[in-house]
Amino acid sequence: MELVELTIKQAHEGLALKKFSCKDLTLAYLKNIREKDGEIGAYLTVTEDLAMAKAKEVDEKIDRGEKIGLLEGIPCAIKDAILVEGEKCTSASKILENYIAPYDATVIKKLKDLGVVILGKTNTDEFTMGSSTENSAFKVTKNPHDLTRVAGGSSGGSAAAVASNMACFALGSDTGGSIRQPASLCGVVGLCPTYGAVSRYGLISHASSLDQIGPLAKTVEDAEIVFDAIRGKDLKDATSVELSSEKLQTTNYKLQTMRIGVPKEYFAKGIEPAVEKIIRNAIEKAKEAGAEIIEMSLPSSEYALACYYVIDPSEISANLARFDGIKYGLSVPAENLLDVYLKSRGKGLGAEVKRRIMIGTYCLSSGYYDAYYKKAQEVRELIREDFKKGFEKIDLLFCPVSPFPAFKIGEKADNPMAMYLADIYTIPMKLAGLPGISLPAGKIDNLPVGLQIIGNHFEENKILAIAGEMSKLLTY
Amino acid sequence: MISKDEVKHIAKLARLELTENEIEKMQKDLSSILDYFELLKKAPKLKIDRLPMSDKNLGLRRDEIVEQRREVVEKIVALTPDKKDDYIKVKNIL
Secondary structure: OOHHHOOHHHHHHHHHOOOOOHHHHHHHHHHHHHHHHHHHOOEEEEOHHHHHHHHHHHHHHHHOOOOOOOOOOOEEEEEOOEOOOOOEOOOOOHHHOOOEOOOOOHHHHHHHHOOOEEEEEEOOOHHHOOOOOOOOOOOOOEEOOEEEEEOOOOOHHHHHHHHOOOOOEEEEEEOOOOOHHHHHHHOOEEEEOOOOOEOOOOEOOOOOOOOEEEEEEOOHHHHHHHHHHHEOOEOOEOOOOOOOHHHHOOOOOOHHHOEEEEEHHHHOOOOOHHHHHHHHHHHHHHHHOOOEEEEEOOHHHHHHHHHHHHHHHHHHHHHHHHOOOOOOOOOOOOOOHHHHHHHHHHHHOOHHHHHHHHHHHHHHOOOOOHHHHHHHHHHHHHHHHHHHHHHHHOOEEEEEOOOOOOOEOOOOOOOHHHHHHHHOOOHHHHHOOOOEEEEEEEEEOOEEEEEEEEEOOOOHHHHHHHHHHHHHHOOO | OOOHHHHHHHHHHOOOOOOHHHHHHHHHHHHHHHHHHHHHHHOOOOOOOOOOOOOOOOOOOOOOOOOOOHHHHHHHHHOOOOEEOOEEOOOOOO
């Protein structure tokens, strides 16, 4: 097995037993990036100096005979919307093209304290708005399984990096599906934690009531290791919470004792038959393993996409007001203050970002607030209630991540509504703040398809345990 | 269909300079997206009489001063496009 194919535990054992050095491991990844990333385009910045300096430190520690932690010396990639001190952080936007992060995000501080090797910053849709990375101001990330197709988005760079062995694991962020959808399209494991489970401090804000950081990894076990490393209460994010130790136990859960809900709305018109077949097959496997399958309904799901595209842009229009040509980022010289705003934002922001700022501004403007924003908040409550009722009778939900596998580059780029529909199965649970995972479940020709497993609030442990068991039953 | 003037008005509220081409495309895109929002009208009314999300931890807290490393503060100030000493320069607005 090649070094870049190892899981976190395998790489850790190799390092601890001195089968190879951290320098060897890091160089193997850097070599892979040099050879492959020209055509895939997963990385925006490769932080070679940072990576090699850390590798040296880890090797010295091992040479001294000291014990190393599980993540110590493990090479990873970070979505370019998450701040790594001293490195460029662009969120794939022209307005932040030359922005150097002044501090570490909390998740980065945690990973650095555990000794990870950071290989670089990965491509995303501009300010994480999109489902294909085609909205990146710099480049499109190609799907490693078919270079004519998208990697998904917005964490497409992170998903493609893991899928093509250009990182052992990666961090992404999920606002409406941005971890799970690219994970599904690239055939890796992607976990979107419960809202509040992981600190958002140092993640460039998209929509604050929805944004959440999570891992993309080769296996469920790896995703769990990374989630355990980054979760927890942070004084710098007032919405973050500490999980109880009971919520961290994964050993108590077996498919045999699970009641699995299958919501009919997720198999309605729009889903590709080949995707449905793979998901139904996974459900059948769970049934054979002893799980109770419960057909159910989440009736408010049909309003979720419309609800999301009111709330998300509304929050964007407020959050992105900070890009004003004054505080940081691109500033276009002009005669007066208003023109500095207009021109800096006009020049620095891309089409999709402008579109969402416009939608949000419209929905929040006088005379429209009640019809759009207030109504959407009420619908969000209906969606929450749906899930709340559902979870009284079930433990987990099984459904597709995406209605289709990776689509062609350019296929949806000019049609925002068609692109928004890519997230139709990942958005509803997000509005309820629930956790979910994308697990590789099969392929259509060579294109991966992910199974989505959704759990109740802060029940990542249940999701991870069952996803682990499922991954053994699914021939992928 | 949203009018061109409405697009221009919203763009100004949003502090975005748009080109003629962008305004035309925006008019088309916004119209189809706003049409899709009509779906929300069909959603049932909330039965419970309370503010959405009121049972959730909204993260509200009292304002407090949290110490930041001097070094970070200096880096943040250094990132501003126009400054004098420790002050950020802004265009005259009077």
